[in-house]
Every structure is written in C-alpha cells, then in structure tokens.
Amino acid sequence: MCIQFNRIEVPTTSFSNDFREVQKLDAATQEKVAVRLLSSDKLYSDTRYLHMISVGKILQEGARAQRQLRTDFDNQFSGSASNIQGKKLAELREFVTRMSNQNAKTQTLSTHLELAFFIKQELTSMYDMYLSNQLSMLFSPILQDALHQIDERIAWKDNIFCILRYLSIITQSLGTQLKRKEYDLIKRDLIQTYGLQYLVLIHALEQVGILVVPDINKNASAIKTNETNFERLKREFNLLQDDQIINVVDPQDIYYIYYQYAPISIRLIEKIVFPTTNNIQDVMNSLPGITFIDTQQVPMELKRQRHGSTASLSSLNKTNKQQTQQQQQQQQQQVTESKVTLVVFIGGITYGEIAALRFLADQNHDFIIATTHFINGTNLMKSLLDVPILPL
Numbered sequence: 001m002c003i004q005f006n007r008i009e010v011p012t013t014s015f016s017n018d019f020r021e022v023q024k025l026d027a028a029t030q031e032k033v034a035v036r037l038l039s040s041d042k043l044y045s046d047t048r049y050l051h052m053i054s055v056g057k058i059l060q061e062g063a064r065a066q067r068q069l070r071t072d073f074d075n076q077f078s079g080s081a082s083n084i085q086g087k088k089l090a091e092l093r094e095f096v097t098r099m100s101n102q103n104a105k106t107q108t109l110s111t112h113l114e115l116a117f118f119i120k121q122e123l124t125s126m127y128d129m130y131l132s133n134q135l136s137m138l139f140s141p142i143l144q145d146a147l148h149q150i151d152e153r154i155a156w157k158d159n160i161f162c163i164l165r166y167l168s169i170i171t172q173s174l175g176t177q178l179k180r181k182e183y184d185l186i187k188r189d190l191i192q193t194y195g196l197q198y199l200v201l202i203h204a205l206e207q208v209g210i211l212v213v214p215d216i217n218k219n220a221s222a223i224k225t226n227e228t229n230f231e232r233l234k235r236e237f238n239l240l241q242d243d244q245i246i247n248v249v250d251p252q253d254i255y256y257i258y259y260q261y262a263p264i265s266i267r268l269i270e271k272i273v274f275p276t277t278n279n280i281q282d283v284m285n286s287l288p289g290i291t292f293i294d295t296q297q298v299p300m301e302l303k304r305q306r307h308g309s310t311a312s313l314s315s316l317n318k319t320n321k322q323q324t325q326q327q328q329q330q331q332q333q334q335v336t337e338s339k340v341t342l343v344v345f346i347g348g349i350t351y352g353e354i355a356a357l358r359f360l361a362d363q364n365h366d367f368i369i370a371t372t373h374f375i376n377g378t379n380l381m382k383s384l385l386d387v388p389i390l391p392l
Contacts, residue, residue: 006037014118019110035115041108049358051248051256059116062109069099130162134169135259138240141173150186160194161378164205171212172230180216197385204384209288229288236286237267254356265345266356273341273365340366348375 012020012027019025025033037044043062047055076095133149150170153163167186171178191199205211234240239262241255248256254270255262271283284291343357349371357367375383 008035008037008115009033010035010115010118014121015114019114022110035111043108043112047112049355051251053248056116057249059109059113063113066109072098126158126162130166131259134166135261137166137169137173138234138261139242141170141177143174143177146170146174147182147186151189154186154189154193157193160190160198161381163190164201164211164381165377168205168210171214173228175212175214175228175230178214180214183214201381201385205381208384232286233264236283237264237271238262239264239267251359254359257352257356257359263350263353263356266353266360269341269343269357270360273339273360339364340368342368342370345369345371348373348380350374350376 009032012025012030012033015023015025015033020027037048039045039048043058047058050058073095076091137146150163150167153166171183187199187202190202202211206213241253241260241262246256246260253262254266257263268283268287271280281293284293345353349369351374354369357369361367
C-alpha cells in the first residue's frame with residue numbers, strides 16, 4: 001500500500017468480491033487501484049483530522065445508519081403500490097430527506113470501509129506489541145526486559161526497521177544503564193541475522209544520533225547519577241502523559257497523537273508560539289545541536305486583521321446615534337491581529353506532527369507548513385542508506 005499526496009494505491013485483490021463486482025474491478029488486469037481522498041468527500045472531510053480509533057467508530061455508525069435506513073424503508077414502504085400511495089406526503093418527504101442526508105456520507109462508505117479493513121490487516125498484532133513495548137520503555141524502562149524483547153524479536157526475524165526503532169528508544173532512555181558490550185552484541189546479532197548491508201544503516205543511525213552508542217569509559221557511579229539527555233527533554237518539554245486514560249474523541253492536548261507521547265518538535269513550536277512563564281532560551285539550550293532565536297518585526301501594512309463579532313440585528317435597527325457610535329467603538333476594540341506562523345521542516349515531517357499542528361491551530365492561530373518530504377520511521381531510516389535494500 002502506498003499513501004502519498006491524499007492518494008492511496010491498494011492491491012485489487014485486497015478488496016472483497018462484492019466490492020470489486022460493484023466497482024467493476026478486474027483483479028486479473030488491474031494490479032492496483034488508486035483511491036483519491038478529496039475534501040469534497042463528506043465522510044473523509046469528517047474523519048481526516050481524527051484519531052484512528054475515532055475513525056473506526058464513525059465508520060461503524062455510518063454502517064449502522066445505512067442498515068437502519070434500509071430497515072425503515074422495508075417497514076414503511078414494502079408491499080403493494082396502494083400501501084405506498086396511502087402514506088401521507090409528510091412521511092414520504094421526511095424519509096426522502098433522511099435518505100438524502102445519509103447518502104451524502106454513504107456514497108463512499110463502502111470504499112472507506114474496504115480501506116479501513118485493509119489497513120487493519122496490514123497493522124497486525126505485531127504493531128500493537130511494538131507500540132506497547134515502546135510506551136513501557138518510555139515510562140518505566142527496565143534494561144533486562146528490553147534486552148530480552150529485542151533478542152526475541154531478532155530470533156523471530158521481525159521487520160528490521162521495527163527492531164531498529166525499538167533499539168533507538170532503548171539507547172535513548174537507557175543510555176546510562178546499557179553497557180557497550182551489550183550494545184555491540186545486539187549489533188552483531190542484527191548483522192548476522194539480516195545481512196552485512198545493514199551495517200551501513202546502523203553506522204548512519206549512530207552518526208545522526210538516533211542510536212546512542214554507550215560510552216565505553218563510563219563508571220558505575222556515573223550510571224547511577226547521570227541523567228540521559230532524553231530524560232531531561234521529557235521533563236523540560238512535558239513529553240509524556242502519566243495518566244493512562246487519553247480521550248482521543250475530545251482531546252485536550254497533543255498527547256493523543258502518539259498515545260500519551262507528545263512530539264518534541266510540536267512541543268517546541270507550542271512553547272514559542274504560546275509562551276509561558278518559562279524562559280524559552282533555557283528550553284532551547286536543552287536541545288542537542290546549535291539553536292538560535294531571532295525575532296522579526298512585521299510591518300503594519302503586512303499584518304492581516306480578523307474582525308470580531310458584529311452587532312445583532314436588533315441593535316442595528318436602533319436609530320439612536322449615540323448607541324450606534326458606542327457599537328462602532330466596541331467593534332473597533334474587537335478587531336484583532338490574525339496570527340499566522342510559517343513552520344519549516346527541513347528533512348521531512350510526519351503525519352502525526354501535521355495532526356498535532358492542526359490541533360494547535362484550533363487555538364485561534366493559523367499554521368502554514370513547508371517541508372521537504374513526508375516521512376515516517378521506516379523511510380527515514382531507508383534514506384540514510386547508501387546501498388539499496390535487498391528484499392527480505
């Protein structure tokens with residue numbers, strides 16, 4: 001499956017026989033089907049900003065509503081033509097209105113249900129297992145459990161990119177506890193199991209800091225007292241939500257994007273755009289690499305303005321000049337600047353970060369995103385390779 005620029009390519013054989021028959025798809029001649037996700041699609045427009053759990057509930061509600069509409073039609077209008085003619089005009093009109101409103105969402109319901117079923121099959125139980133292990137490593141990391149899990153995954157020959165992502169979290173969260181000997185043993189097992197070509201990838205991940213190589217010269221006292229850079233970032237940026245209950249239907253924070261984890265890039269944007277009492281420079285200093293802050297003054301002629309609410313119709317009908325002048329003064333006070341922030345992601349942005357920025361945009365602030373690529377954990381790692389990946 002390929003998802004790019006609101007366009008999904010799905011193998012024809014992944015659709016059900018009934019769907020292929022209705023859409024007139026021939027699995028023998030068409031290898032893939034391109035499905036366009038358009039904002040004019042009512043169902044897609046209602047679900048595009050939601051968490052995947054909420055999307056599943058909306059699809060279920062749409063299917064139940066369609067089934068209920070057919071049941072109501074059979075109960076009210078089944079039988080002879082005389083039964084239908086005997087119905088009141090108001091009843092017929094009400095049912096047609098219900099049918100029209102429902103059809104606006106159900107025209108593409110079958111397509112979205114097929115796509116959701118296909119994606120659910122792609123995300124096997126392995127996905128849930130890795131997600132659970134990664135979250136446990138972020139909240140309460142235990143070295144021996146982590147080593148056992150990664151040895152077991154290598155023995156089962158899981159997807160190497162999933163293993164490397166899990167290993168990166170281990171090195172980030174347990175950097176002071178993980179010994180160099182244990183880290184080198186994991187590298188050796190990976191290379192022996194998956195092939196020598198992945199040594200280039202592991203070296204590249206170490207160079208960019210995704211994999212933190214344990215210091216061979218660290219002593220026991222440093223292990224107990226030193227705080228990892230990731231632990232410091234968790235505290236400074238409030239990256240984790242300790243509460244196990246996250247409301248994905250009505251979220252109150254960007255934690256819901258990654259199941260109790262807030263992306264650090266969006267937390268940084270949030271602290272800059274919506275400043276608190278903390279000094280932003282102190283927060284920036286906790287980030288790895290070189291950082292700087294430069295403030296530019298926007299000329300008045302370039303500032304957009306957003307007007308507040310206007311007066312009610314009843315007040316506009318009043319002829320008292322003094323009241324009219326007071327209303328105009330109030331309207332002028334309600335004129336506020338429309339704040340727009342351009343956010344540039346060099347190297348790529350994930351769809352989760354886009355969803356988090358959409359959530360922040362609900363706070364009367366507009367964001368424009370400029371990026372070089374759309375990335376995820378897998379294609380980010382593949383981009384670091386100097387040689388093509390061999391099929392596993």
